[in-house]
Amino acid sequence: xxxxxxxxxxxxxxxxxxxLCFFTNISLGSVSIPFKSIFNGLFGTIxxxxxxxxxxxxxxxxxITAILVGSGLGISGLLMQTLFRxxxxxxxxLGISSGASLGVALVILGSGLFxxxxxxxxxxxxxxxxxxxxxxxxxxxAVLAVSNRVRDTMAILIIGLMFGxxxxxxxxVLSYFSSAEQLQQYIFWxxxxxxxxxxxxxxxxxxxxxxxxxxxILSIKGLNSLLLGDNYAKSLGLNLKQNRLVIIIATSLxxxxxxxxxxxxxxxxxxxxxxxxxxxxxxxxxxxxxxxxLFGAIIMLxxxxxxxxxxxxxxxPINAITALVGAPVVIWLLVRQRKMxx
Amino acid sequence: xxxxxxxxxxxxxxxxxxxxxxxxxxVVASTINxxxxxxxxxxxxxxxxxxxxxxxxxxxxxxxxxxxxxxxxHKDLKETSTIELAKQLSIVLTEQLTSKNLSVYELVALxxxxxxxxxxxxSTEDTQKVNEAIELVNISDLKEKKCFELSxxxxxxxxxxxxxxxxxxxxxxxxxxxHLDMYHKAYILKLLQKLTKETxxxxxxxxxxxxxxxxxxxxxxxxxxDSLVCDQPCNLIEDGVFNSLFPKDMIAFDTKTGSFKITQ
Numbered sequence: 001x002x003x004x005x006x007x008x009x010x011x012x013x014x015x016x017x018x019x020l021c022f023f024t025n026i027s028l029g030s031v032s033i034p035f036k037s038i039f040n041g042l043f044g045t046i047x048x049x050x051x052x053x054x055x056x057x058x059x060x061x062x063x064i065t066a067i068l069v070g071s072g073l074g075i076s077g078l079l080m081q082t083l084f085r086x087x088x089x090x091x092x093x094l095g096i097s098s099g100a101s102l103g104v105a106l107v108i109l110g111s112g113l114f115x116x117x118x119x120x121x122x123x124x125x126x127x128x129x130x131x132x133x134x135x136x137x138x139x140x141x142a143v144l145a146v147s148n149r150v151r152d153t154m155a156i157l158i159i160g161l162m163f164g165x166x167x168x169x170x171x172x173v174l175s176y177f178s179s180a181e182q183l184q185q186y187i188f189w190x191x192x193x194x195x196x197x198x199x200x201x202x203x204x205x206x207x208x209x210x211x212x213x214x215x216x217i218l219s220i221k222g223l224n225s226l227l228l229g230d231n232y233a234k235s236l237g238l239n240l241k242q243n244r245l246v247i248i249i250a251t252s253l254x255x256x257x258x259x260x261x262x263x264x265x266x267x268x269x270x271x272x273x274x275x276x277x278x279x280x281x282x283x284x285x286x287x288x289x290x291x292x293x294l295f296g297a298i299i300m301l302x303x304x305x306x307x308x309x310x311x312x313x314x315x316x317p318i319n320a321i322t323a324l325v326g327a328p329v330v331i332w333l334l335v336r337q338r339k340m341x342x
Numbered sequence: 343x344x345x346x347x348x349x350x351x352x353x354x355x356x357x358x359x360x361x362x363x364x365x366x367x368x369v370v371a372s373t374i375n376x377x378x379x380x381x382x383x384x385x386x387x388x389x390x391x392x393x394x395x396x397x398x399x400x401x402x403x404x405x406x407x408x409x410x411x412x413x414x415x416h417k418d419l420k421e422t423s424t425i426e427l428a429k430q431l432s433i434v435l436t437e438q439l440t441s442k443n444l445s446v447y448e449l450v451a452l453x454x455x456x457x458x459x460x461x462x463x464x465s466t467e468d469t470q471k472v473n474e475a476i477e478l479v480n481i482s483d484l485k486e487k488k489c490f491e492l493s494x495x496x497x498x499x500x501x502x503x504x505x506x507x508x509x510x511x512x513x514x515x516x517x518x519x520x521h522l523d524m525y526h527k528a529y530i531l532k533l534l535q536k537l538t539k540e541t542x543x544x545x546x547x548x549x550x551x552x553x554x555x556x557x558x559x560x561x562x563x564x565x566x567x568d569s570l571v572c573d574q575p576c577n578l579i580e581d582g583v584f585n586s587l588f589p590k591d592m593i594a595f596d597t598k599t600g601s602f603k604i605t606q
Binding site: 082218239277 | 404424425427428429431432433435437438439440443444445448449452453455456458461462488508
């Protein structure tokens with residue numbers, strides 16, 4: 001699809017803002033490091049070795065995580081909103097986040113059932129990542145199995161929400177029988193976190209993200225024909241079922257890994273595509289896809305910078321900040337719905 | 343005879359349409375036989391609920407037929423792939439667009455999807471076809487407008503331009519004149535007539551504007567409870583087909599004026 005307008009200026013501007021946010025994010029933290037040393041630190045030529053460790057092992061991975069999480073959630077939100085023709089769809093409508101929550105809840109809250117040494121082994125970081133991935137993967141498989149039998153795209157949306165309710169119910173039953181300590185650990189996972197990712201974890205994260213991104217790029221043409229509706233898309237030669245499958249897999253890969261590594265981060269996936277449409281005033285996915293990437297990354301970096309409360313030792317839960325940014329956006333969208341661009 | 347056969351774009355043979363359910367088939371209409379030729383404007387008329395939409399949905403392969411066959415360019419529709427079909431048949435439906443946040447140009451350009459590469463970039467030929475379609479339908483002044491800014495009549499023209507840009511042998515429109523005022527109803531149908539003449543495409547549309555269709559169409563398909571007739575409008579009037587279209591307690595067909603009158 002060709003657009004008469006080119007958006008080069010907007011893209012350039014967004015990219016510059018992204019770079020600025022990236023450096024600001026790295027320069028902020030409980031230990032204050034001068035801006036000049038940050039540059040040296042990034043290239044490994046810093047004089048202070050503890051600063052070097054802080055930058056390369058903590059702040060840099062965290063900033064990269066923020067970029068991956070923000071852009072990834074933006075992409076999956078965009079894919080879901082177009083696929084489900086619903087402006088309120090987000091990356092988690094397929095039950096991905098609830099699946100992950102169930103997996104993590106089983107590991108953390110259910111670990112008491114196994115007791116002793118086994119319990120401590122279960123609640124390591126990797127076991128949580130694996131449990132979250134398995135959980136979201138299993139829910140996804142269920143949704144995929146159902147979606148192959150269901151013709152109506154809307155039905156998949158409802159089924160995803162139903163899976164969400166079921167898993168939420170199981171989680172509350174588990175919480176009822178858990179100790180306060182376990183509950184606290186589960187709640188902390190639910191806050192979401194961009195830090196604590198090692199470089200090796202980041203590489204795995206990035207690898208899966210890249211596959212999802214590639215699938216999304218391959219679906220651009222299909223997504224554009226879906227703007228006309230299912231029947232028109234089919235009349236344009238689109239293989240609806242195959243296209244739907246690719247879009248769902250791409251979303252699950254991206255949103256699933258993000259939830260596994262960073263927890264269930266709310267609102268970003270829903271709010272970013274809307275913000276992007278307001279600024280780029282188009283529905284062409286060839287423009288929107290790179291735009292939500294940039295926008296998501298920027299917002300996530302900003303949220304993370306706010307979460308660190310510049311100049312203090314406290315770090316607020318990232319989920320609280322994204323919701324504080326996201327909820328007003330959703331409200332604003334509903335209030336001005338008559339002019340909402342979708 | 344052989345020349346006629348060459349010009350046939352769409353043909354049905356003992357077609358039976360309806361819905362497949364677990365309890366058995368619900369037949370809406372059966373033994374449908376007609377042939378649509380190149381460059382013709384064909385109007386499909388019938389009372390509400392008689393199965394016009396079902397017939398159109400079956401012809402555009404949205405819905406499977408119960409029995410019989412449909413031939414598009416002499417090939418069974420069942421054996422025509424989605425992408426082959428997209429290059430031979432385009433549609434204009436009554437359903438709302440999912441997103442109206444597209445410019446008119448972008449929307450018309452979507453019609454080129456069967457021909458564009460994996461990401462949908464337009465070649466020079468594609469751009470040319472898009473511009474041609476926009477000019478044929480006379481919407482050059484709307485090119486930059488967003489679809490949500492358009493009136494119903496304008497949007498209908500844009501949708502027709504999109505179907506034209508798809509560059510197919512036949513265009514099928516489901517009730518293109520609903521929601522339009524009298525002037526725009528006539529305008530759209532007149533436009534369709536002009537398009538068949540200028541582009542040589544076959545255009546099939548369903549409509550409730552029987553009097554307009556009688557004046558403009560080359561061929562009409564009339565669906566009634568017990569039969570489906572396909573002929574030239576004047577022959578249909580002579581045979582009194584329109585009289586059987588509706589129950590006679592309210593309106594009756596007047597053969598002199600070619601329109602329906604309230605019965606006193």
